[in-house]
Amino acid sequence: MIKAVAVDVDGTITDGKRRLCCSAIESIRAAEELGIPVIIVTGNILPVTKTLSIFIGTSGGLVAENGGVIESSRGRMVLGDIQKCQEAYEFLKTKQPIEKVDFSDQRVSEIAFYRTLPVNLIKDTLKDFDVKIYDTKFALHITDPAVDKGTSLVRVAGDMGILPEEILAVGDSENDLEFLKVAGLKVAVANAAPELKASADYVTQKPYGDGVKEALERFVL
Numbered sequence: 001m002i003k004a005v006a007v008d009v010d011g012t013i014t015d016g017k018r019r020l021c022c023s024a025i026e027s028i029r030a031a032e033e034l035g036i037p038v039i040i041v042t043g044n045i046l047p048v049t050k051t052l053s054i055f056i057g058t059s060g061g062l063v064a065e066n067g068g069v070i071e072s073s074r075g076r077m078v079l080g081d082i083q084k085c086q087e088a089y090e091f092l093k094t095k096q097p098i099e100k101v102d103f104s105d106q107r108v109s110e111i112a113f114y115r116t117l118p119v120n121l122i123k124d125t126l127k128d129f130d131v132k133i134y135d136t137k138f139a140l141h142i143t144d145p146a147v148d149k150g151t152s153l154v155r156v157a158g159d160m161g162i163l164p165e166e167i168l169a170v171g172d173s174e175n176d177l178e179f180l181k182v183a184g185l186k187v188a189v190a191n192a193a194p195e196l197k198a199s200a201d202y203v204t205q206k207p208y209g210d211g212v213k214e215a216l217e218r219f220v221l
């Protein structure tokens with residue numbers, strides 16, 4: 001039985017231009033009204049995630065910075081080590097022209113920069129560093145491999161008294177692979193990366209927020 005919903009943000013409850021989809025917001029609110037808490041699981045920084053939670057109206061915990069930061073009833077925790085990401089970033093900057101994304105001064109566990117270069121070039125340049133590179137299709141992230149959205153979701157759900165098997169998770173890109181893996185019901189939206197679709201129990205017919213609405217109507221509402 002599904003007791004909570006966990007949603008990614010960019011490309012899942014937003015469209016391809018990062019604009020929030022009203023259809024996703026309405027279905028999230030409908031789930032909350034039924035007593036199903038919604039957990040936000042994103043690569044965005046915690047202040048953005050918290051703001052989204054307030055204005056959308058979600059009551060579940062928060063997973064930010066690809067699992068590097070969490071917030072639950074037990075408080076906030078930084079789980080990722082920004083130091084190793086910073087070292088990799090400093091090296092990368094000497095080799096390739098890159099620019100950090102907005103609000104980077106508030107990013108505390110990883111580094112995110114604009115997608116101006118192919119991800120394989122970044123991976124190759126940083127192959128000797130102990131970091132993970134994600135291409136979310138909205139930004140590139142240098143993340144501490146000790147954390148991911150999946151392990152952090154398990155922690156936040158535990159604080160809510162919910163088992164991972166009781167969670168319906170929806171995502172769109174490669175930084176959602178670990179996130180979907182831990183959830184009982186794995187949903188990829190129609191615009192999702194092929195590898196995420198391959199790992200999903202259900203791939204929505206519709207893209208972006210309309211896909212979230214489709215999945216929630218099918219399995220929760």
Ligand SMILES: O=C(O)COP(=O)(O)O
Pocket residue numbers: 008009010011012041042043044112136137138139140173175
């Ligand atoms: O921060 C990003 O690059 C994408 O964020 P997301 O994990 O919510 O899709």
Ligand SMILES: [Mg+2]
Pocket residue numbers: 008009010011012136171172173
């Ligand atoms: Mg996404």
